[in-house]
Amino acid sequence: MNKKVQVWIPLLFSVAMILGMYFGYQVRDNMPGKKFFSIDKSSPLQEVLSLISNRYVDDVKLGDLGDTAIIAMLNKLDPHSVFIPKEELQEVNDDIAGQFYGIGLEFNIFDDTINVITVLPDGPSFRAGLKSGDKFLKINDSVVTGKKINSEKVRKFLRGDRDTKVTITVLRNGQQKAFTVIRDIIPTTSVDAAYFVEPGTAYIKISKFSQKTYVEFMQAMERLQKQGLKKLILDLRGNPGGVLDQATEIADEFLDGDKLITYTEGVHFPKKEYRCKRPGLFEKGALVLLMDEGSASASEVLSGALQDWDRATIVGRRSFGKGLVQEQYDLSDGSALRLTIARYYTPIGRSIQRPYTKGSKAYMEEISNRSHDGELLSADSVKNDTTKLYKTMGGKKVYGGGGITPDIFIPIDTGNYSLNTARIFISNTIGDFAYKYSLRNQQQLSNYKTPADFARSFSLTAADWKQFGAFIVKDSVSINNITGKEKEETLLRIKAYIARQLWRSEGFYEVYNTGDTGLKKALEVINK
Template sequence: MNKKIQVWLPLLFSLTMIVGMIFGYQMRDNMPGKRFFSLDKSTPLQEVMDLIKSRYVDDVKVNALGDTAIMAMLSKLDPHSVFIPKEELQGVNEDLAGKFFGIGIEFNIFDDTINVINVLPDGPSFIAGLQAGDKFIKVDDSLVAGQKITSERVRKLLRGDMGTKVVITVLRNNTKKVFTVNRDAIPIVSIDAGYMLGGGIGYIKINKFSQSTYREFMQTLEKLQAQGLKELVLDLRGNPGGILDEATEIADEFLDGDKLITYTEGKNFPKKEYRCKRQGLFEKGSLVVLMDEGSASASEVLSGALQDWDRATIIGRRSFGKGLVQEQYDLSDGSALRLTVARYYTPIGRSIQRSYTNGGKAYYDEISNRFHDGEVFSADSVKNDTSKLYKTMGGKKVYGGGGITPDFFIPIDTGNYSLSATKIYLSGTIGDFAYKYYLQNLQQLSAYKTPAQFVKGFSFSEADWNAFGALAAKDSINLNAIPAKEKSEMQLRLKASIARQIWRSEGFYEVYNTEDNALKKAVEELLK
């Protein structure tokens, strides 16, 4: 018996090893990680990189060459497959995570000095005692005043690991003060504003879809419902998208039953359906969604589902037209690849993705061409792909292959600004003036307890306008001859920017929205 075992033993070992290798490769291919390794022989690309490294006449940064090669490869795919260098990855991940670790201030640099513009309520700097108007002298041992410091350098000095300390020396009312601030998690909010417009109508503006968006949205929706919310305006203008799951979770709050919200599918990505799975908080009230050419990706998933099920009225302009799904894969050197793996489709099967067959430049130029071709000014100029005609569940005609076309078109009203007005909006002068005005008029402004009171009670005087004109003149901008309409628009922006100093982004939108044509149309539709 022992002799028979000895004869068969090598074969048994071989079979066991082969079975083990098969299972090992299968397990590797199905591992739920984000890194992929290959045992294949070197590719020509790797061989060229190795030859450059070992044989080239001069010293070269091989890693930078590799990054360039990767970007060149991706440029042959689609416009949304991108390589993220190591030094940029943290910022990208923080934006999606909806938080970073820092001290909780907004700052700007005036006259080569870091000025505290706003302090996050109950944040680390608020607790330490920093105030709007403080001017930074030192961060730890680094002198920062008068050093031609950049915003990027400031962020690197102020951010760090949670719980670590940073000592900040500031100038306040000509007195030097020192504060020790404990770094903590600082939210990157995705809800810019959520307030009642009156008559049971609420307004919520979402600026992106991060990991915290659904939670923020639910908190805002519940707050408005406690104030008597019956109908809602959801503002997705300028929202570039983000995390798909967050958009589908919000869609679930508007749609009943087990309705299909979207589905994704790709060559190496099996079909995946996203369906409603619970009773939503706002399944019955009337709903309007505001969109424009800056609304993309997850914004289009959400609005496309609501349009297909005839759940919402879409108002604004044709959306961006991004219907591709990306997954992010971490690479060995700390960089990452965000690769398109699937397309998403609306409930009735529409792909929102615009054509990119003419390359990335033509793809992105299409947005600016909407201005040149008049599409953003006239509904008659909208270029829908009529070969991709669909019908919603209620029988309304809609289109695929080019974004979401609104039910009601609202032209852009900022396309014919004078040169002086354009310079003002690009220069940052409005924000600078609002900050200085806020510091100089704290007592007057403290009388307004809410943005609504500020809207009704505050007016921009001629003396204020002249002071603003003098500040603009320092940047070689002459406001003496701008048209009355542009002056009125600029004064509204100034008023809203002052409100931002007091109540942050919600204050800005509650003031600025008072003259918003798309919002006025939304309210008109809801009151029918």
């Protein structure tokens, strides 16, 4: 009897296990969240990668193939879902964070040598004793002169973990000097300028929306209010967007009550509203917002909310037209996927996303086609989607489906520049000349205490213009055939870049804006 039991018990256990697995799978298939429990067979993509790995004639980097496959898949979705390789992820994250760990200086490479352009005040390099004009010879034990050096290699040398040391050997006044710099947090500012263009009327330039933008904006606003702020011009031209909630926080400073700023919604993401939640710093004063075809995403969230509530006058040209929300997911190999998860809508329900059914290439070319179609030159050529007509809270007609159309149009300043002059503008020639001019004239330039003083009083001489002409000959460019208007614009740019050497971006904009037609129009509008 015992022998019979010993024979049948294993068989009974086997039958019970098989029946349990069968009924278990039946129960699983009827569960509402079964996709999280199912074990699918390999996908064709996995099978192909496996075959290549085990059967292909040559050695292949499967990681690179996988990246290519991911990019190909994303190209079938929308233009803003992107794959970020692990080699690029840190730089992307730093840009969003508005800071990185480094030594706090700007450099450029002239004649195969790294030149220090500017040193961040009170930053690590400033504290160590580095100065503008220093020429790098070595970073730690690595020689960094010669044709093989490039900006990317230099950044990798200089960035690192906080509180780590880097030794830099430079050439200064013909002598070698070594400095030990301790890496620290280096902010990458997004509020590039904040100053008064007229008594009571201030100008703020926001170049992107990082995680620090709202704090920077509030610091600028509080300083300007203490100095008598009554009217504000907010410049979002060329701002590609960034962190959504930074734009909504800034909108809250201009709108009262619990007004709706924007809302997001997607198939897998329920509707989420962003509303005003506190008394704002500037709910009543006159407000003009500058934007153009380079203003996108979070910039359009902010401008769309202000336009829908009739809170600001939008001046410029039709914005980019990006109404999709991305969320970043870190992947197991250190790369990341930035996936579109929802659309955002303005308070009155506009989606400003341009169509992308013809593919990413056609989608991006639409911006350059605006120039060919005359849209950047004439308000009558603006291509609004008239099937998506809305009215603001005050009854003004606005459109969806293609960016934010300004209330007041400003044509792009083509200037009718010659090819010769255009080559000067698109190269680094002006910035390089300004840097070297600043080094040669440090004593004279030290007499100017503020960008406003410099903008009013400084002028380049005929001798300076002649020096510039000799400087650009190396690039096979001549100043002999430059028209009067081209010379005026070139001199303004040189002056602005010299101001940047002295006061960074604040100095650049305060000087360059003296000739900016967009700002002049904004002033005209805000003073009515």
